[in-house]
Amino acid sequence: MMSEKLKQFKPCRKDLLLQIQSSDRGTLQPGRCAALTEDLVQGFDQETAAVVMARLTSYKMEIEEGFDATRWLDRNLIRLCSKFGDYRKDDPSSFTLNPCFSLFPQFMFNLRRSQFVQVFNNSPDETAYFRMLLNRENITNAAVMIQPSLISYSFNSLPAPALLDVASISADRILLLDSYFSVVIFHGMTIAQWRSMGYQNQAEHQAFAQLLRAPHDDAQVIIRERFPVPRLVVCDQHGSQVIFFPLPLVYQGIPCLDDILYAFG
Numbered sequence: 207m208m209s210e211k212l213k214q215f216k217p218c219r220k221d222l223l224l225q226i227q228s229s230d231r232g233t234l235q236p237g238r239c240a241a242l243t244e245d246l247v248q249g250f251d252q253e254t255a256a257v258v259m260a261r262l263t264s265y266k267m268e269i270e271e272g273f274d275a276t277r278w279l280d281r282n283l284i285r286l287c288s289k290f291g292d293y294r295k296d297d298p299s300s301f302t303l304n305p306c307f308s309l310f311p312q313f314m315f316n317l318r319r320s321q322f323v324q325v326f327n328n329s330p331d332e333t334a335y336f337r338m339l340l341n342r343e344n345i346t347n348a349a350v351m352i353q354p355s356l357i358s359y360s361f362n363s364l365p366a367p368a369l370l371d372v373a374s375i376s377a378d379r380i381l382l383l384d385s386y387f388s389v390v391i392f393h394g395m396t397i398a399q400w401r402s403m404g405y406q407n408q409a410e411h412q413a414f415a416q417l418l419r420a421p422h423d424d425a426q427v428i429i430r431e432r433f434p435v436p437r438l439v440v441c442d443q444h445g446s447q448v449i450f451f452p453l454p455l456v457y458q459g460i461p462c463l464d465d466i467l468y469a470f471g
Contacts, residue, residue: 247290250306253349256313257340260352264322264337275323283314316353316370336387339434347386347432354385359421361413375443382421383451388437389425392451398442 259282263275286307293301303311317323322340325333340348358368359380368374374381377396383389393401397418400406406415429435441447 247304247306252307252309252313254345255310256317256352257345257348259314260317260320260322260348261341263317264340267323267325268337276318279314279318279323283311286310312370313349313353320352322352339386343386350384351386354383357382357384357421357424359417361417365420365424377443380417380421381451382424384428384436386432386436388439389428390439390441390451391421391425392448393440393442395443398445 259279263279266273266278267275287301287303290307291301291303321328321333321336328336336351340351343351354370356368356370356374357365358374359365359382360376360378365382368381375392375394377394379394380397381390381392381394383392400414401418405411406418425438429438439447439451441451
């Protein structure tokens with residue numbers, strides 16, 4: 207009987223039929239799966255994803271002995287880029303990433319160098335404190351912990367966001383850096399010289415006085431609305447306090463392990 211059944215057996219076609227069962231027990235057809243993937247791409251929240259990765263990394267570092275956080279983050283970033291990026295094999299210059307994911311590699315670059323992953327210069331208490339706040343705060347504040355915000359002030363334009371790049375530093379510009387745990391006001395060399403000469407106290411230079419005052423007013427707004435209160439640092443270009451104003455220098459495109467420099471203003 208078994209031999210007769212084997213003789214009647216016909217190999218099936220080598221077609222793969224993918225079916226996905228949704229949370230309501232429904233079955234999605236292949237065409238719908240493709241549409242669902244596109245919906246997921248368009249609805250991808252980069253800040254939320256970065257915060258989830260930061261919290262998960264911190265958790266795994268606490269419970270898994272010998273966990274290599276940097277390698278784990280790199281591996282997951284590579285998987286995401288290979289899944290949603292477009293490229294030609296053996297041609298790195300051809301790589302492009304969907305705009306819905308364009309900021310995520312920058313978040314991962316900053317997360318790898320944040321106090322949540324690099325704990326060498328921090329005490330265990332400090333590391334626990336940073337991670338506690340990362341898990342407690344909302345997405346907006348947690349994203350600032352991972353990737354600081356930078357605002358530029360100048361005579362020629364209104365205050366505007368600036369890139370976290372050394373190119374944002376200019377002698378005639380003031381920068382306001384918010385990294386959640388500290389707020390740094392950075393004066394360019396020319397601005398610092400004019401301030402030392404007291405131009406802001408002269409009636410004919412009221413515009414300069416307003417320019418000096420604007421970042422301080424914005425910094426006070428940040429400090430009043432945040433608990434615990436962040437540290438306020440005021441520094442000048444080439445001054446002694448400039449170490450509190452680090453800016454990551456990232457090559458254009460996706461940050462790589464070999465393509466990262468770290469510069470100070």
